[in-house]
Amino acid sequence: MLAWLKHHRRKVTTFVVVAVPLWLIVSSAGAEIGASSSMPTQWAGGVVGGAQFVVSSTIGTVGGFWTRLVGGGDVAEENEELHREVARLREENTRLIGVLQENARLREMVEFQTARPDFELAPARVISRDVSPYFRVVKVRIESDHDLAPRMPVVAPDGVVGQIHKVYGRYADVVLVADPRSRIDAISQRNRALGVVQGLGTEADYRASVAYLTDRDEIQLGDRMVTSGMGEIFPRELEIGTVVEIDDSMTGLFQEVVVEPSVDFSRLEEVFVITDVD
Numbered sequence: 001m002l003a004w005l006k007h008h009r010r011k012v013t014t015f016v017v018v019a020v021p022l023w024l025i026v027s028s029a030g031a032e033i034g035a036s037s038s039m040p041t042q043w044a045g046g047v048v049g050g051a052q053f054v055v056s057s058t059i060g061t062v063g064g065f066w067t068r069l070v071g072g073g074d075v076a077e078e079n080e081e082l083h084r085e086v087a088r089l090r091e092e093n094t095r096l097i098g099v100l101q102e103n104a105r106l107r108e109m110v111e112f113q114t115a116r117p118d119f120e121l122a123p124a125r126v127i128s129r130d131v132s133p134y135f136r137v138v139k140v141r142i143e144s145d146h147d148l149a150p151r152m153p154v155v156a157p158d159g160v161v162g163q164i165h166k167v168y169g170r171y172a173d174v175v176l177v178a179d180p181r182s183r184i185d186a187i188s189q190r191n192r193a194l195g196v197v198q199g200l201g202t203e204a205d206y207r208a209s210v211a212y213l214t215d216r217d218e219i220q221l222g223d224r225m226v227t228s229g230m231g232e233i234f235p236r237e238l239e240i241g242t243v244v245e246i247d248d249s250m251t252g253l254f255q256e257v258v259v260e261p262s263v264d265f266s267r268l269e270e271v272f273v274i275t276d277v278d
Contacts, residue, residue: 109270112157119235120276122146124154124172126269134201136176137165138268146275148172151233153274159239159262160184160227161271174271177240177261178206186210186240187228193217197225197240197259206265208241210257217255219243225259235277 113121124140142148154161154174162176175182180201187194195210195217213219223243229236241259248255 108157109272112155112272118278119272119274120146120278121272122148122275124271124273126271127171134180134203136162136179136182136199136201136206136265138174138176138265140172140174140271140273142170142172142273146273148273148275153234153238154271155238155274156263156268156271158264159241160234161263161265161268163233164273172273176206176265177208177263178202178265182208184234184240185228185230186225188217188219189224189226189237190220191218191223193219194228194230195225195257200258206261207244208259208261210243210259211254213255213257214253215248215255219246219255219257221246224262235274 109123113119123143125143126138127141128139130137140154148164148167150164150166152164154163160177162174162179162182165173165175176199177184177197178199178201180199182197182199184197185194186197193213195213197208197210199208210219210225221243225240225243227234227236227238227240239262241261243257244260245258246255247257
């Protein structure tokens with residue numbers, strides 16, 4: 001018997017692996033869920049299940065080794081390289097956005113300089129700002145060889161920034177329109193009503209008020225206030241801001257008028273100092 005099994009072991013193995021599972025399928029067909037199986041069926045199912053477990057485990061183990069041997073190390077290295085490339089591209093994109101934004105600002109400054117050939121302009125860069133809400137000051141570094149002096153007007157393409165307060169060689173402190181110490185002679189562009197724009201020094205914003213406007217001046221919301229040229233500090237027709245609030249209750253002699261500066265001081269990076277006017 002043993003000799004016969006040794007001689008026909010391949011046929012027996014094939015029968016067990018192929019025929020027995022088929023017999024199990026046929027014998028279990030139509031059986032109800034939970035119904036008990038016969039002893040031969042249980043024995044055959046155990047044998048086949050054990051054989052399938054050994055085969056599947058062997059295949060899985062070999063497959064895992066093969067994956068690690070052939071591709072695992074390469075995949076990990078490629079993933080790390082991709083992470084480095086993504087980080088590099090993100091950093092490069094951030095720098096590119098900054099360059100494009102700076103180019104846009106500088107283009108506006110060049111256009112402003114071209115549009116006002118009668119101004120002698122010294123470009124300057126904002127390097128710091130006072131954090132106190134009651135003293136709105138920025139420090140600038142002059143990017144040219146112009147000589148500066150206190151009270152020189154400072155502007156940006158969007159309008160009036162303020163005046164130079166103190167000079168330290170190539171550096172200067174600039175008092176903004178929103179500073180309570182700032183006084184700028186102004187006029188309504190719509191009806192030429194005269195007033196003086198002075199900073200409010202509020203903590204939440206950079207707004208200013210317009211003093212000495214009476215009810216007869218007929219100021220309206222949306223009126224644009226520009227420099228009047230009086231006092232011979234600021235040239236005429238430079239935009240200061242837009243009227244956003246009017247209190248005409250007339251508890252005093254003058255209206256209470258509030259303007260929103262045309263320059264966004266929270267984003268200010270480059271300015272011009274007007275050193276001379278033709």
